[in-house]
Amino acid sequence: MLLNGKIALIVGVANDRSYAWYIAKALKEHGAKLAFTHLPGEKNERRTRKALESLGLQDAWMAPMDAGKDEDINAAFASFAERHDKLDILVHSIAFADREWLQFGKFTDTPRAAYLSAVDVSSYTLLGMARAARPLMQKAGGGSIMAMSYYGGEKVVPGYNVMGVAKAALECTSRYLAAELGGEKIRCNIISGGYLRTLASSAVGGTSSMEELSAQRAPLRRATEGDDVGRTAVYLASELSSGVTGETIYVDCGVNLIGT
Numbered sequence: 001m002l003l004n005g006k007i008a009l010i011v012g013v014a015n016d017r018s019y020a021w022y023i024a025k026a027l028k029e030h031g032a033k034l035a036f037t038h039l040p041g042e043k044n045e046r047r048t049r050k051a052l053e054s055l056g057l058q059d060a061w062m063a064p065m066d067a068g069k070d071e072d073i074n075a076a077f078a079s080f081a082e083r084h085d086k087l088d089i090l091v092h093s094i095a096f097a098d099r100e101w102l103q104f105g106k107f108t109d110t111p112r113a114a115y116l117s118a119v120d121v122s123s124y125t126l127l128g129m130a131r132a133a134r135p136l137m138q139k140a141g142g143g144s145i146m147a148m149s150y151y152g153g154e155k156v157v158p159g160y161n162v163m164g165v166a167k168a169a170l171e172c173t174s175r176y177l178a179a180e181l182g183g184e185k186i187r188c189n190i191i192s193g194g195y196l197r198t199l200a201s202s203a204v205g206g207t208s209s210m211e212e213l214s215a216q217r218a219p220l221r222r223a224t225e226g227d228d229v230g231r232t233a234v235y236l237a238s239e240l241s242s243g244v245t246g247e248t249i250y251v252d253c254g255v256n257l258i259g260t
């Protein structure tokens, strides 16, 4: 029970295959109280609610938030603050890019609007949410912010394209946040997760064989599981990582080590 007394806001549970679902599961197992946002709309709310019920979280606090809109971020955090007197943990597990440009050979053709929207929703949102979380984390005497990235933000992964650009921006944003918020004992880190079949990853072209391929290449000789990421999230959320900020931690069974 490493997270007793801590409150976490988790952004990105779409269903019970989402990385955010596994993070919620692990934080709950360690005693954290959990709150969530979902994309606006009744269907999205129902989908997230159903996923949370499978974790035994029938009564979890939830609010709608399209993170691509400042007014939504502000409204969701204001509503959170009405019900909670502090925030200890913020989980950013969202990304979006138009799937038309996530196909092999399509990067050079990416229109300006598609590029900017990928970076807006997948990267800027970390900054926007960190800013909204800051006063609530100050009340907690510090906090832990974490966001999900992928190796395609560092090296070229065919088809990952503009999402790779957005992940590079996300990782750099995390480092600048870490530097600026560290004086308030707010830490910010990235989990670079291995391939997991989810709604988001299935939008990337050519990923149908990724699970098998990465299991073959991985030093641990297996595919990454959601629970692997969940356990690392507990480490980052807890005092076990008290001296760790601005880091990118790979949870990919070692795939990032392999050069060929």
Ligand SMILES: NC(=O)c1ccc[n+]([C@@H]2O[C@H](COP(=O)([O-])OP(=O)(O)OC[C@H]3O[C@@H](n4cnc5c(N)ncnc54)[C@H](O)[C@@H]3O)[C@@H](O)[C@H]2O)c1
Residues within 6 Å of the ligand: 011, 012, 013, 014, 015, 017, 018, 019, 020, 038, 039, 065, 066, 067, 068, 092, 093, 094, 095, 096, 121, 148, 149, 150, 151, 192, 193, 194, 195, 196, 197, 198, 199, 200, 201
């Ligand atoms: N699945 C993988 O292989 C993999 C690997 C490494 C990193 N990641 C990252 O993990 C994170 C979660 O993705 P996932 O794979 O669990 O897929 P997912 O589809 O389950 O989750 C993506 C989430 O992003 C949310 N989202 C999209 N646009 C949004 C917006 N405007 N406002 C608020 N929320 C929005 C969706 O509602 C959804 O909950 C993403 O950052 C993704 O890039 C995924």
